[in-house]
Amino acid sequence: MKALPLVVAALVVATIVRLRRRRGGRGGAAARPSPFAALWEGSRTLRAHLGDRRLLGDMGLVAGREVRERLRGRVFRVVTAILFLVVAAAVVIPTVHTGAPRATRVGVVAGSPALDAELHAAATSAGTAARLVGEPGIGVARTALGEGRLDVVVEGSQRLVVLDPIAATDTSATARFVRVAASALGLARAFARAGLTPTQAVTVARARPLPIQSIHPGKHARTASETTALLGVVLVFIVLTQYLTWTLMGVMEEKASRVVEVLLATVRPVQLLAGKVVGIGVVALVQAVALVAFALVLAKAVGSNLVHGEAPVVVVATLVWLVLGYAFYSWVYAAAGSLAERQDQVQSLALPLSAPLIFGYIVSLTSVGSGSASLLVKVLAYLPPTAPFAMPTLVGFGDVVWWQFGASVAVTLLSTLVVAQLAARVYRTAVLRTGSRVRLRELRSSSPR
Amino acid sequence: MADLELDGLSCRFGAVVALDGLTFTVPSGHVVGFLGPNGAGKTTTMRAIFGLTDLDGGTVRWEGVPVGPATRRRFGYMPEERGLYPNMLVADQVEYLGRLHGLDGRSAARATRRWLERLEVADRARSKVESLSHGNQQRVQLAAALVHDPEVLVLDEPLAGLDPAGIDTIGEVLVEQARSGRCVLFSSHQLDLVENVCESVAIIDHGRLVASGSVDELATSGPRRLAVRVEGDRQGRWARDLPGVSLSEVDGGEVRLVLDAATDSDVVLDAARAAGHVTQFVFERRRLSEVFREAVGR
Numbered sequence: 021m022k023a024l025p026l027v028v029a030a031l032v033v034a035t036i037v038r039l040r041r042r043r044g045g046r047g048g049a050a051a052r053p054s055p056f057a058a059l060w061e062g063s064r065t066l067r068a069h070l071g072d073r074r075l076l077g078d079m080g081l082v083a084g085r086e087v088r089e090r091l092r093g094r095v096f097r098v099v100t101a102i103l104f105l106v107v108a109a110a111v112v113i114p115t116v117h118t119g120a121p122r123a124t125r126v127g128v129v130a131g132s133p134a135l136d137a138e139l140h141a142a143a144t145s146a147g148t149a150a151r152l153v154g155e156p157g158i159g160v161a162r163t164a165l166g167e168g169r170l171d172v173v174v175e176g177s178q179r180l181v182v183l184d185p186i187a188a189t190d191t192s193a194t195a196r197f198v199r200v201a202a203s204a205l206g207l208a209r210a211f212a213r214a215g216l217t218p219t220q221a222v223t224v225a226r227a228r229p230l231p232i233q234s235i236h237p238g239k240h241a242r243t244a245s246e247t248t249a250l251l252g253v254v255l256v257f258i259v260l261t262q263y264l265t266w267t268l269m270g271v272m273e274e275k276a277s278r279v280v281e282v283l284l285a286t287v288r289p290v291q292l293l294a295g296k297v298v299g300i301g302v303v304a305l306v307q308a309v310a311l312v313a314f315a316l317v318l319a320k321a322v323g324s325n326l327v328h329g330e331a332p333v334v335v336v337a338t339l340v341w342l343v344l345g346y347a348f349y350s351w352v353y354a355a356a357g358s359l360a361e362r363q364d365q366v367q368s369l370a371l372p373l374s375a376p377l378i379f380g381y382i383v384s385l386t387s388v389g390s391g392s393a394s395l396l397v398k399v400l401a402y403l404p405p406t407a408p409f410a411m412p413t414l415v416g417f418g419d420v421v422w423w424q425f426g427a428s429v430a431v432t433l434l435s436t437l438v439v440a441q442l443a444a445r446v447y448r449t450a451v452l453r454t455g456s457r458v459r460l461r462e463l464r465s466s467s468p469r
Numbered sequence: 470m471a472d473l474e475l476d477g478l479s480c481r482f483g484a485v486v487a488l489d490g491l492t493f494t495v496p497s498g499h500v501v502g503f504l505g506p507n508g509a510g511k512t513t514t515m516r517a518i519f520g521l522t523d524l525d526g527g528t529v530r531w532e533g534v535p536v537g538p539a540t541r542r543r544f545g546y547m548p549e550e551r552g553l554y555p556n557m558l559v560a561d562q563v564e565y566l567g568r569l570h571g572l573d574g575r576s577a578a579r580a581t582r583r584w585l586e587r588l589e590v591a592d593r594a595r596s597k598v599e600s601l602s603h604g605n606q607q608r609v610q611l612a613a614a615l616v617h618d619p620e621v622l623v624l625d626e627p628l629a630g631l632d633p634a635g636i637d638t639i640g641e642v643l644v645e646q647a648r649s650g651r652c653v654l655f656s657s658h659q660l661d662l663v664e665n666v667c668e669s670v671a672i673i674d675h676g677r678l679v680a681s682g683s684v685d686e687l688a689t690s691g692p693r694r695l696a697v698r699v700e701g702d703r704q705g706r707w708a709r710d711l712p713g714v715s716l717s718e719v720d721g722g723e724v725r726l727v728l729d730a731a732t733d734s735d736v737v738l739d740a741a742r743a744a745g746h747v748t749q750f751v752f753e754r755r756r757l758s759e760v761f762r763e764a765v766g767r
Contacts, residue, residue: 081568089557274554282552282613285519286542286569452521 078287082295083302090266090303099262100307107315110251115322123149124197125169127161130176135205139174142204146196172198177209245330249416250388252338253409255311257381260345260408263304264353264377265370270296271357271451272366280451289448297350301343308342330418337415337425344429345408348436349377351443358451380406384413393419402428404435471532472496473621473652478517478527480510480676487513489676490527495621495654500647502667502684503656506765510676511656512549515623519546531621542570545619547610549626549656555599560585562598563613570617577616584612589638604635611639615646622646624655628662640666664757672764680764688754695726695734698749699741707744711737723749 090096126139136152143150153170155161158181161173165183171194173181180202186195204225211221271293274280283292312335319326356369380400387397393414401410401420407428414420473495480488488510495501505511516522518529519541529536536544546552554562560581567577585591588608593601598609611627622643628636643666647653657663663670664684672680680687694717699707705716705724713732718725728734734752741747 078569081565085565088561089554093556277553277555278548278550279552279554281516281519281521281548282546282566283569284521285544285546286538286566288538452516 077291079291079295079298082283082287082292083299086270086296086299087302090300096303096307100310103258103307103311104314107251107255107311108318111315111318111324111326112322114247115324122193123151124194125153125171126150126197127153127155127164127170127173129155129158129161129173131174135174135177138204138208139201142201143197145204146193146200148193148197150197172201174201174205177205180205243330244326244328245334245418246388246391246416248326248331248334249338249413250385251315251326252334252412252416253381253384253388255308256338256342256345256408256412257377259304259308259342260349260377261374263300263346264349264373267297267300267350268353268357268360268366268370268373270300271354271447272360272362275358275451275454276361284452289451290444293351293354293444293447297354301346301350304346305339305343308339312339334412334416338412340429341408341412344432344436348404348408348432348439349373351436351440355443355446355450358447361454376405380409384409387413388416393417402431404432407432471620471652473518473654474528474530474533475514475518476528476530478514478529479525480513480517480522481525487522487676488517488524488527491673491676491678492527493671493678493681495652495671496669497620497650497652498647499668500643500653500655500666502663502670503654503673504658504660504663504670504761505656505673509673509765511673512625513676514673515546515548515625515654515656518621518623519544542617543619544621544623545570545614545617547614547622547624547627549629551606551610553598553606553610553613556597558595559590559598559601559609560594563609563616566613567616570619572617580616580618581612584615585609587642588612604631607631607635608638611642615642619651621652622654624653626657627655628657628659636662660756660758660761670757672761674765680760684757687760688757689752690760691755692730693728693734694753694755695728695737696749696751696753697724697726697737697741697747698722699724699745699747701745707740708737711740725753 124143128135128139131152131154139150139152153164155164155173158173158175161170161175162181164170165173165181171182175181180198182194182198186198207225208221211224216224274283280292287295315326316332316335318324353373356373357366360366360369383394383396383400383406387394387410397410397413398419400406401414401424403410411420411425411428415425475494476492478488478491480486491510491514503511503514513522517524517527518536520536520538531540531544534540557565563581563584564574564577567580568574572580582591582594585594588611590601590605590608590612593605593609598606601609607627607630611624614622614624624643627639627643631639640662643653643655647668667684669683670681670687671678682690697705697708699705703719703722705719705726708714708716708724708726711732713729714737715727716724717727726737728737738747738750741750
């Protein structure tokens with residue numbers, strides 16, 4: 021189970037890469053209209069009525085194009101569908117496991133209050149419930165068993181009757197009940213034959229094993245907020261991986277196709293860069309918010325514990341750190357994209373860039389799995405590259421107070437400002453450069469455009 | 470009338486001098502051919518007009534004022550390698566670039582339809598760019614450069630790889646733009662096509678201007694050349710002793726003569742008539758390719 025989030029994340033990342041490759045290799049047929057494209061077309065009229073104002077100037081236009089093209093893309097639709105399925109499974113499956121079992125229907129022939137009590141106690145021990153039905157005789161009870169109206173028949177303290185033999189590997193509620201009831205009723209009959217008084221028989225029957233004490237504390241059951249933090253860390257990793265890859269590839273493709281020359285003939289580099297980062301970021305945020313809203317609604321509907329206790333706080337913290345994580349990394353990935361002209365160059369850049377991301381993800385995930393926040397996670401929660409994973413983890417454990425959370429946010433915001441400035445400088449210098457690599461000296465001397 | 474002035478442009482990439490004090494003017498109302506051998510600095514010059522190259526010196530002026538970002542919005546640019554998003558729909562792409570040049574949504578959509586129809590690619594408006602042929606991509610690229618009705622049009626190799634129909638269409642559009650008062654500057658290695666489309670040319674080599682002027686001026690500049698046929702004297706003996714005249718070639722009865730600046734062509738005509746019946750007496754123009762080779766020395 022611990023490896024499940026890793027496997028899910030790996031599958032989604034592999035799907036993104038695979039779809040991107042397929043898209044790159046496809047001969048261009050005329051585009052088919054998609055639901056997202058239809059939505060966009062429908063919004064044209066509304067925008068026209070609003071006077072077509074350029075709210076954010078050129079940067080807004082660039083961001084708008086990114087949003088349109090990403091929503092229209094097949095990769096986005098397929099990955100979104102997969103993520104919704106994964107979220108649905110993560111919310112619903114645990115409730116299926118913990119749902120109340122159906123009561124075992126027990127036909128009782130020649131019953132008594134004492135026998136009824138024994139049968140209810142046996143059902144509780146077997147982790148199920150028993151619905152007792154009085155039967156006038158064994159013949160009638162067998163008929164009811166054969167017709168499926170009963171699961172088991174108890175004939176006084178004589179025997180238990182079932183339809184099919186109970187296999188040793190059968191773990192159904194009926195099988196468990198039958199084993200426990202047979203043992204308990206047999207024991208009661210043995211006590212009676214041994215001549216124990218009812219009080220003595222009860223004392224023996226209630227015998228409990230001696231307690232076992234361990235020196236090291238045991239692992240506590242995962243709380244709702246920890247489970248939410250686990251899902252949040254996985255969500256942040258998947259969304260960041262997907263959208264940062266888009267940023268990297270998008271910048272590289274603009275450079276490789278030389279469309280950047282046409283764009284920079286009318287738009288400043290920083291506007292183009294910011295538009296791309298903001299546009300892709302908006303799509304990422306919309307997708308993440310939709311996933312979280314879907315998860316919360318579904319959790320409420322199926323009675324999942326994801327909406328109880330501190331879990332909503334963890335959800336909000338996860339979304340905050342998703343935005344902050346994207347804001348921090350997107351500039352770095354965009355600058356890296358401006359250094360590449362080909363797919364193989366992108367791949368060689370992507371590996372070192374994703375190292376801190378993967379490190380933060382794995383450490384945080386391991387911490388949630390172990391049930392306690394390690395010192396390493398507590399340190400990583402204040403470092404911008406790893407805070408998007410470590411801080412929601414600490415929130416899930418309740419190991420952080422508001423000012424610590426705020427301090428980490430402030431550190432990341434300040435770092436993002438610095439990183440954005442450096443990235444803009446790299447982008448400005450490198451995005452129009454082909455053939456030769458940009459040197460550090462050139463970055464220092466590059467003039468702003 | 471407004472002119473685009475390139476004044477003393479200098480640019481160096483490490484040890485390579487890309488532009489070396491390049492100066493010339495693109496007058497409005499003219500189609501100017503921008504010629505030069507590979508590596509002469511044509512693309513660097515065009516990129517400099519749009520601020521895509523950091524210049525070491527010199528100024529680009531429009532209407533007498535140094536060109537800045539706001540002015541460049543009124544320019545249209547078509548780079549040599551196709552500057553289009555391969556996965557984007559044709560109409561969306563042209564409209565988007567129109568909006569980046571300052572058009573509102575409705576105007577951009579209207580202009581997109583108009584230019585796609587004019588350039589005969591309206592039927593591919595909802596196709597992805599990557600699905601178009603090279604020639605159609607070129608037309609879309611030109612539509613993107615024209616969608617905002619630019620005052621200056623700068624095109625890097627717009628005719629490369631086009632079929633004759635494409636060349637005719639794009640050539641017509643460039644001439645139309647110039648006739649409506651725009652500055653049109655385009656580079657090409659197809660000198661015959663340039664000669665047909667352009668009023669004037671600027672030829673550069675090693676980042677310097679080596680020749681410029683109207684096509685007529687350049688074709689008729691230098692020593693005058695005459696092609697003469699005289700019945701009864703297929704070897705041109707009549708011209709051998711004429712002062713100020715040198716016989717450059719005799720080809721099937723046609724005698725080619727080069728006249729000194731002071732030599733009167735009427736004197737030559739009289740000498741030819743005296744030798745026999747004159748069936749041909751024509752001043753020859755230099756082809757643009759000859760002008761180009763002379764200018765760049767290769």
